[in-house]
Amino acid sequence: MTSxxxxxxxxxxxGTEIMAEVKRVIDWFGARGVASFEYEHDLVGGSAYDAHxxxxxxxxxxxxxxxxxxxxxxxxxxxxxxxxxxxxxxxxLLRLRKDLALFANLRPAICYPALADASSLKxxxxxxxxxxxxxxxxxxxxxGEPKEIVTLENGQKRAxxxxxxxxxxxxxxxxxxxxxxxxxNKRVASAEKRNVMKSGVLWNQIVTRVGKEEYAxxxxxxxxxxxxxxxxxxxPKQYDVIVTDNLFGDILSDVAAMLTGSLGMLPSAxxxxxxATTGRRKALYxxxxxxxxDIAGKGIANPIAxxxxxxxxxxxxxxxxxxxxxxxxxxxxxxAKGLRTADIATAGTTPCGTTAMGDAIIAEL
Amino acid sequence: MTSxxxxxxxxxxxGTEIMAEVKRVIDWFGARGVASFEYEHDLVGGSAYDAHxxxxxxxxxxxxxxxxxxxxxxxxxxxxxxxxxxxxxxxxLLRLRKDLALFANLRPAICYPALADASSLKxxxxxxxxxxxxxxxxxxxxxGEPKEIVTLENGQKRAxxxxxxxxxxxxxxxxxxxxxxxxxNKRVASAEKRNVMKSGVLWNQIVTRVGKEEYAxxxxxxxxxxxxxxxxxxxPKQYDVIVTDNLFGDILSDVAAMLTGSLGMLPSAxxxxxxATTGRRKALYxxxxxxxxDIAGKGIANPIAxxxxxxxxxxxxxxxxxxxxxxxxxxxxxxAKGLRTADIATAGTTPCGTTAMGDAIIAEL
Ligand SMILES: CC(C)[C@H](C(=O)O)[C@@H](O)C(=O)O
Ligand SMILES: CC(C)[C@H](C(=O)O)[C@@H](O)C(=O)O
Numbered sequence: 001m002t003s004x005x006x007x008x009x010x011x012x013x014x015g016t017e018i019m020a021e022v023k024r025v026i027d028w029f030g031a032r033g034v035a036s037f038e039y040e041h042d043l044v045g046g047s048a049y050d051a052h053x054x055x056x057x058x059x060x061x062x063x064x065x066x067x068x069x070x071x072x073x074x075x076x077x078x079x080x081x082x083x084x085x086x087x088x089x090x091x092x093l094l095r096l097r098k099d100l101a102l103f104a105n106l107r108p109a110i111c112y113p114a115l116a117d118a119s120s121l122k123x124x125x126x127x128x129x130x131x132x133x134x135x136x137x138x139x140x141x142x143x144g145e146p147k148e149i150v151t152l153e154n155g156q157k158r159a160x161x162x163x164x165x166x167x168x169x170x171x172x173x174x175x176x177x178x179x180x181x182x183x184x185n186k187r188v189a190s191a192e193k194r195n196v197m198k199s200g201v202l203w204n205q206i207v208t209r210v211g212k213e214e215y216a217x218x219x220x221x222x223x224x225x226x227x228x229x230x231x232x233x234x235x236p237k238q239y240d241v242i243v244t245d246n247l248f249g250d251i252l253s254d255v256a257a258m259l260t261g262s263l264g265m266l267p268s269a270x271x272x273x274x275x276a277t278t279g280r281r282k283a284l285y286x287x288x289x290x291x292x293x294d295i296a297g298k299g300i301a302n303p304i305a306x307x308x309x310x311x312x313x314x315x316x317x318x319x320x321x322x323x324x325x326x327x328x329x330x331x332x333x334x335x336a337k338g339l340r341t342a343d344i345a346t347a348g349t350t351p352c353g354t355t356a357m358g359d360a361i362i363a364e365l
Numbered sequence: 366m367t368s369x370x371x372x373x374x375x376x377x378x379x380g381t382e383i384m385a386e387v388k389r390v391i392d393w394f395g396a397r398g399v400a401s402f403e404y405e406h407d408l409v410g411g412s413a414y415d416a417h418x419x420x421x422x423x424x425x426x427x428x429x430x431x432x433x434x435x436x437x438x439x440x441x442x443x444x445x446x447x448x449x450x451x452x453x454x455x456x457x458l459l460r461l462r463k464d465l466a467l468f469a470n471l472r473p474a475i476c477y478p479a480l481a482d483a484s485s486l487k488x489x490x491x492x493x494x495x496x497x498x499x500x501x502x503x504x505x506x507x508x509g510e511p512k513e514i515v516t517l518e519n520g521q522k523r524a525x526x527x528x529x530x531x532x533x534x535x536x537x538x539x540x541x542x543x544x545x546x547x548x549x550n551k552r553v554a555s556a557e558k559r560n561v562m563k564s565g566v567l568w569n570q571i572v573t574r575v576g577k578e579e580y581a582x583x584x585x586x587x588x589x590x591x592x593x594x595x596x597x598x599x600x601p602k603q604y605d606v607i608v609t610d611n612l613f614g615d616i617l618s619d620v621a622a623m624l625t626g627s628l629g630m631l632p633s634a635x636x637x638x639x640x641a642t643t644g645r646r647k648a649l650y651x652x653x654x655x656x657x658x659d660i661a662g663k664g665i666a667n668p669i670a671x672x673x674x675x676x677x678x679x680x681x682x683x684x685x686x687x688x689x690x691x692x693x694x695x696x697x698x699x700x701a702k703g704l705r706t707a708d709i710a711t712a713g714t715t716p717c718g719t720t721a722m723g724d725a726i727i728a729e730l
Contacts, residue, residue, distance in 0.1 A: 076560075090560040120486050120599055141506075141528060142561055149563050156532045159567035163506060163526040166517075193612075195441075195455040196507055198514050202524035226615045230623040233598060234485055250558075250591045251616055258595040 004318055006039040007067040009060070012046040012080075012089060013291025014301035015073025021303035021358030022071060022310050025327070028362055029314070034323055045075025045089035045291075055092035064096055069317040070284040071310060072096070074291035097137050100282040102270035103169070104176040105135040105249065106312070107288060109236075109256035112265060114335040118344055119261030125236065131256055132184065132241045134177040135249025137270055139169045140199070142246045165199045165245065170206040172273065177243035178215040187219045187240035191228040191248055200225075203245065225252065232256055257288045264289055264302035264343045265331075267309035269316050283317045285309035295342075299353045302341035304331055307361060330364040369683055371404040372432040374425070377411040377445075377454060378656025379666035380438025386668035386723030387436060387675050390692070393727055394679070399688055410440025410454035410656075420457035429461055434682040435649040436675060437461070439656035458651075462502050465647040467635035468534070469541040470500040470614065471677070472653060474601075474621035477630060479700040483709055484626030490601065496621055497549065497606045499542040500614025502635055504534045505564070507611045530564045530610065535571040537638065542608035543580040552584045552605035556593040556613055565590075568610065590617065597621055622653045629654055629667035629708045630696075632674035634681050648682045650674035660707075664718045667706035669696055672726060695729040 006026070010019035023039070030037045042060045043051050055075070064070050075089035085091075096102070111119065111129035119126045144162030151157055174190075181188045190207040192200035204222055211220040223231065225248040231238060232255050244252055257266050266289070272282035287305030295301055308331060315324035339360050340349040352360070371391070375384035388404070395402045407425045408416050420440070429435050440454035450456075461467070476484065476494035484491045509527030516522055539555075546553045555572040557565035569587055576585040588596065590613040596603060597620050609617055622631050631654070637647035652670030660666055673696060680689035704725050705714040717725070 085566065088560065094561070120490050122485060122487060125485050144525075147563050149567050152531075157567055157571075158529070158531045159562075159564040160509075161528040161562045161564050163528065165524050167522040193615075195453065196459070196615075197524075197526045198512050199524040199526050201450065202514050202522055206522075226619045229594065229616045230619045230628075233620055233623045247558075247612075248616075250561075251594045251613075254591040254595045255598055255620065258598045263595075 001033065001036050003036040003038060004068045005066070006037060007063050007070045008039050008041045009044040009070060009072045010041070011044050011073040011075040011291060012077050013074055013293045013296040015075070015291055017296070017299065017301050017354050018287070018303040018306040019071070019073050021354060022306050024358055024362060025307050025310055028365055029323060034320055035318060044072070044092045046077055046080040048092065049080060049083060049087055049089065053087065055087050055089050056095055061095070061099060064100060065282070068280065069313045070096065070100070071313065072284050072286035073306065074287065074289065076291050077293035077296075079293070094142065096284055097270060098143060100284065101138060101272045102282060102284055103136060103138040103273070104173060104271045105137040106180070106269045106271065107133040107135060107253040107257065107266070109133065109253070109260050109266065110262070111260040112262055112332065112335055115260070115262045115265070115344055117261070117346055119259060121233075121236075121259055126259055126261065129236055129260060131236060131239045132180060133249060133253040133256055134173065134180065134241060134243045135253055136169065136173040136245050137249075138246075139165050140246035163197065163199050163247070165202060167202065167206050170203055171210055174207045174210040174243060175214070176271075177241050178211065178218050181218050181241040182215070185240040186217060187221070189221045189223050189228065189239055189242045191223050191225045191242055191244040191252060193225050195224060199245070207243065228252055229255055232259060253288070262344065264341065265304045265308065267305050267312050269309070269312040271316060281317070283313065285313045299355065300342050301354050302343050303354050303357055307331065307358070326365065330361050333364045334360045366398065366401050367683075368401040368403060369433045370431070371402060372428050372435045373404050373406045374409040374435060374437045375406070376409050376438040376440040376656060377442050378439055378658045378661040380440070380656055382661070382664065382666050382719050383652070383668040383671040384436070384438050386719060387671050389723055389727060390672050390675055393730055394688060399685055400683060409437070409457045411442055411445040413457065414445060414448060414452055414454065418452065420452050420454055421460055426460070426464060429465060430647070433645065434678045435461065435465070436678065437649050437651035438671065439652065439654065441656050442658035442661075444658070459507065461649055462635060463508060465649065466503060466637045467647060467649055468501060468503040468638070469538060469636045470502040471545070471634040471636070472498040472500060472618040472622065472631070474498065474618070474625050474631065475627070476625040477627055477697065477700055480625070480627045480630070480709055482626070482711055484624060486598075486601075486624055491624055491626065494601055494625060496601065496604045497545060498614060498618040498621055499538065499545065499606060499608045500618055501534065501538040501610050502614075503611075504530050505611035528562065528564050528612070530567060532567065532571050535568055536575055539572045539575040539608060540579070541636075542606050543576065543583050546583050546606040547580070550605040551582060552586070554586045554588050554593065554604055554607045556588050556590045556607055556609040556617060558590050559587075560589060564610070572608065593617055594620055597624060618653070627709065629706065630669045630673065632670050632677050634674070634677040636681060646682070648678065650678045664720065665707045666719050667708050668719050668722055672696065672723075691730065695726050698729045699725045
């Protein structure tokens with residue numbers, strides 16, 4: 001039986017509570033005998049800072065590099081708003097992405113039929129919505145140098161960030177998007193600001209070339225990032241796969257997620273390149289939502305996005321596609337039965353807490 | 366009688382048609398005798414490129430610099446998609462902003478009650494919406510150097526854009542936002558990505574300091590730009606004034622505009638600093654929507670955003686506040702009577718074209 005080695009990093013806020021439910025789901029799949037899952041816990045984000053003054057320790061990084069998949073909760077909270085920039089909770093996430101070379105961030109924005117009314121958009125605009133945002137995750141303005149604040153001679157300050165992309169970085173993320181579109185509706189929209197940014201010009205050229213030379217069967221459209229944000233609000237179902245850079249991806253994927261009315265439901269996968277010999281790729285899975293410090297510790301957080309993130313690990317890291325489908329169906333089944341955590345509760349549904357939602361999903365499995 | 370000197374730059378696509386309606390409105394105010402308006406036309410964008418190979422000529426720039434206000438239509442279209450980067454239609458707009466030092470871009474996102482149903486959001490979320498986005502317009506990644514694509518020795522390409530802000534640039538835009546908030550609901554939300562960008566860290570510090578030292582009566586909140594985009598979709602009425610940088614402002618103002626369901630209705634103002642001796646400030650007024658090449662020349666474009674842009678000129682450049690209010694009321698009045706161009710038509714309203722809408726607004730005045 002294949003054995004997989006997971007690193008669980010619950011992080012801050014509701015991270016611990018929702019990770020507890022994921023563990024039960026992992027154990028359920030382990031007990032079923034499809035594979036053997038071994039896991040270890042560690043601190044990350046604010047809780048790691050509190051324990052040893054860094055957002056992620058070297059020991060944790062070593063474990064993450066060795067793991068088949070990292071399952072990540074959420075980091076941050078007002079408690080750590082004042083900590084030095086280099087050790088702020090988010091630094092852990094950025095370092096994991098960079099050091100594990102997780103360049104491809106997959107963020108599905110799916111509107112569960114049972115939840116369409118929770119969207120702020122009119123039901124008909126979001127019902128059946130199924131978009132996949134493919135965000136470049138290790139380049140762009142997130143990591144480009146110089147990145148600094150300098151004090152000038154006259155006492156004024158000057159801050160610089162650098163948006164930087166090379167052609168190979170754009171090629172590989174384009175291929176990920178085109179490959180995924182092939183298994184979907186064969187449509188890719190590439191979003192940039194070529195009318196203002198040179199990185200947008202290069203992005204546009206490279207995506208166009210990769211599309212033409214390697215994916216003639218996939219329809220490619222180019223859209224300016226500002227217009228893409230607008231179109232997502234206006235008529236989101238026009239999109240299938242959207243590929244975009246790190247910063248635009250951050251914003252566009254949040255807009256897309258919010259449209260679904262299912263923010264507490266949405267998982268994400270961050271993938272590296274497949275290893276040349278083993279074919280395995282480093283990967284980190286995390287919910288799209290944050291650490292929600294305002295509801296932490298109350299047992300009311302929605303564990304579904306976190307559990308669905310493990311579902312993405314089954315699919316993309318372990319090749320257990322049937323099991324991933326089973327888990328997705330169990331989640332949909334529980335929703336169809338009317339069970340709801342507070343964030344997605346509507347009139348006529350049955351309210352429940354974090355653990356009860358975990359119970360229900362396991363029962364449904 | 367005070368005399369004002371306007372430069373009208375209709376641009377491309379529907380620009381010409383909607384500018385024709387603005388001229389009639391300007392003439393109406395001129396004939397009424399509140400001030401004397403002199404205006405001149407010129408080419409800009411793709412049409413300027415067709416005429417003399419540049420998106421804006423030096424002669425036009427000289428006129429713009431001398432004008433009391435520039436009234437700008439819209440530029441661009443598929444016809445010019447392949448022109449060299451430096452002479453693309455958008456270059457005209459960027460040069461006007463930069464050379465006239467129009468650092469403060471005011472973009473109101475107002476949901477006209479008569480149009481609330483045109484929004485993709487549920488009516489109750491947008492009815493009565495009145496947000497003002499204050500976007501920094503002459504800094505950031507739009508103008509920072511280096512901005513280039515270089516070919517490396519191995520044949521790969523590398524594109525760089527530079528996000529750059531100095532403390533005085535942030536101070537002055539913060540003051541514009543706080544001043545405007547004072548005349549509204551005294552709430553400012555400042556959006557950046559301080560968790561990833563050093564320019565976001567500096568932005569946050571400076572806005573905080575200006576708020577504390579000079580505007581203690583205005584409530585200030587900080588929001589991450591990705592979260593701000595989400596919150597705009599989720600519960601837009603939580604905002605009053607949003608102040609943000611050039612690139613985030615581009616996206617957030619488009620999202621806010623689209624929420625209102627009134628994209629064809631929304632004006633914008635781009636203002637410079639008041640002159641130390643005359644108190645006059647350079648200014649450019651333009652609709653938020655683009656050149657809409659697909660409907661150009663058909664006489665069906667909505668002229669309201671363009672006319673309302675002249676309304677902002679009355680208010681911010683000419684100090685004719687009563688006249689600006691009169692024009693805004695005339696627009697609301699025509700809408701309340703049920704007249705609609707195609708973009709905002711709904712069941713039970715009276716369809717009309719560009720000129721008929723202009724007629725109706727003048728009749729209402
Ligand atoms: C926490 C933050 C650094 C992060 C980002 O900006 O990438 C988050 O917003 C995300 O989208 O995963
Ligand atoms: C046309 C383009 C250069 C411009 C911008 O990006 O600023 C436009 O999108 C806008 O918002 O005015």
